[in-house]
Amino acid sequence: MTVKTPIYLDYSATTPVDPRVAEKMIPYITEHFGNPASRSHPFGWTAEEAVEEARDEVAKLVNADPREIVWTSGATESNNLAIKGAANFYSGTKGKHIITVQTEHKAVIDAVRDLERQGFTATYLAPEPNGLIDLEKFKAAIQPDTVLASVMFVNNEIGVIQDITAIGNICRENNIIFHVDAAQATGKVEIDLEKLPVDLMSFCAHKTYGPKGIGALYVRRKPRIRIEAQMHGGGHERGMRSGTLATHQIVGMGEAFRLARLEMKAENLKVRRLRDRLLAGLEEIDEVYVNGDMDHRVPHNLNISFNFVEGESLIMAVKDIAVSSGSACTSASLEPSYVLRALGRSDELAHSSIRFSIGRFTTEEDIDYTIALMKSKIGKLRELSPLWEMHLDGIDLSKVEWAAH
Amino acid sequence: MAYSDKVLDHYENPRNVGTLDKNDPHVGTGMVGAPACGDVMKLQIKVNDSGIIEDAKFKTYGCGSAIASSSLVTEWLKGKTLDQAAEIKNSAIAEELALPPVKIHCSVLAEDAIKAAVADLKSKQPA
């Protein structure tokens, strides 16, 4: 079997730009350059047309009105804009309490933390061990002054899908602005914003085969949601977000979302088949634990803990496959994944987790190679592991008193 | 993170992996670290009758640098007396393996493992 290594199984960190997307983008950085805000000459007009066409495509994927789509530099900015923008706008009338979840992306958590420094209060809900939110606990967290709730659609580490409709309905009943980070959801789950009770939704291109550096925020028009701008300047994007728009990147996001709309169904079937194959293969290894609910989960994600093996050495061992242990955004630190800890996983299992994320260009050969590699490397590392040896000797590691460092 | 060639070599081809009989009076066992911290090192040394370390084995749960640090010290320990063994400093390990600052704790752990193994052995020997 010959496959080209390293095999890329880190589609949740970022996806390759689809060649069809790149092809569409390139003319806009070479021939049709121009500042879309320059209204006085056709260089600007062509750019503006392309931007509006892309806005239509983004809107179509999520069944929204193009006028509800605001361009940003990515999901981090969308999340910051939505959370700080809505919280600041509505705090005067509704109050200063925010509800979010411990397993949100850092961009959401840190934006809420920033608001706390400005006098807001926040509840960080703990998810159930399967990663999903208990709706009753969500209801219980609501206070009279709750202004905003932010819950992600699809978790970046464990791929679980929250019940956005149910949570949104609760928010509606309680007059709470509801923001959803959908960076990991586009092209993976159906999103219909005509039906979903969601006020603000964050998107980015580079998790859906588009370029990095571009994202969007959905801002509902009916009923109209207002946000306070966080970036001020030329008054682009109807005053909600200033700064020169990168035309080629917007065009890329539009094309990426168009392709996602057309190909999502077929792609999900293919990806699910590969994911199930991977899971079946890895489950042949002893002492593996899947993190997160398997039923309410996108097929693209498989997050597994390999007991008695340390995470970083595991990553080193599997350098022929590009995967991540914990979220890409936190892997610079040596902390075990905060998402897995929020699920109640032990530090050891959190440390030894690997996120395999499968995508458009993954092949069956890639999966088979990965299974074989994991079996051999896990075997080798366990041979090295004093914990595995103790486990085989029947020692209950939770009862051992460690000479903690 | 870029690993040095020496770390990679020890990681790919760890020396002296294994287990000695911990009940053997000539064997000292040191186990340091904790799973929750991401590193557990088990180091064992076996001395001959003249007090020279004639064998050393390790098992390590930890990152590449932790594995390399423990693999390296098993090589260094052989042929040393217990007193010489106790003199091995983490800085020497870190230097030999060119560990980056964030991995210095791996060399500290290896030094601690040696000390723990020596102490264990000494505790077994008649006073």
Add this chain to the structure above:
Amino acid sequence: MSSQHAFFDNNSTTLLDARVLEAMLPYMQHQYGNATSRHLFGRAARQALDQAREQVADACGAHPSQVIFTASGTEANNFAIHGMASNNENAKQIAVSAIEHPAVTRPAFALRERGYRVAVIAADHFGQVDPLSLEVALEKPTSLVSVMLANNETGVIQDIEKLAEIAKSKSALFHTDAVQALGKTPLDFESLGVNAMTVSSHKINGPQGAGALILDKRVDIKPLLHGGGQEKGLRSGTENVAAIVGFGVACALIKQSLEARATITQQLRDALNVGLKDLGATIFGEKSVRLPNTSFFAFNEIEGETLVTALDRKGFAVASGSACSSDSSEPSHVLMAMGVSTDLARGAVRVSFGANNTQDELNRFLAALHSEVQRLRQLTAVAV
């Protein structure tokens, strides 16, 4: 737009250099890693960012560790204003010049909601920011001063070293928007004596989607975007690797060719000015030290918008003000600050050359300008 259309609006945006595009393409295709990932794909992206950081630093006379990448110059300006204003709890004033880009003035005025006072530093008839006006403003405790290095409309270059020194003597931090200066005039962050400086990629034949704040690391700055902790925690968000790589290469190219670019554009600009004078135009900021590529002018009794549209039909892209404000019919705030009459200001047209413009284009432009000015003057005369 025809291929004959000449682009004389290089202060708005610029044509991407083919060499920049070539450097970017791999990062738009097979080099797609997330720079935060630790595997091979991620490390390749990280290395590319490191190189770009060096190139940008080099072009700005800064150290690579002082470069914080953002998605645009606007973001870098917002970051500087919002992030540095709160450095001194006892100084609830920020001072900005009257000729700043909206990406500086709007975030500054937005701070009023957080209890800040905004002092506006006056400019003189020559387009120069007035040091005396700054000194007056600084009589109130001030946390931050922001004055642009070169104005986007007039091209007038400010004496930043002097202004920064005044600010420093009053313990105020100093930020300069150098978006228009980079690539057109030598730039040295260290010798300017400022604490922070904004630069942008798409003004120097780099791609849109990348900018940077050059920041003195001793300054305590608050992030604008919170999240994954990229850029040492100062600017979260997955790095736009392709755009940043492009920005880096564009910086390396201007570093090599700064003088040549200045010479080419200045020759065109000076020749244009001779033609403008013959036609009786007023050239704004003419007596000041200016960027070599920019000419901002007006004809009495000809609306700027009208002339721009007429020239566009003849195949020339020029601007009636900064692109960001060309939606509005308000006369240029820069000219208002300079004390130009509203009537004359309404006639303002900006020509900004790039190194890829040619003498041939200029000759055609001068001919077109001549005939359009004559035609429009006749129309105006009839209307009166």
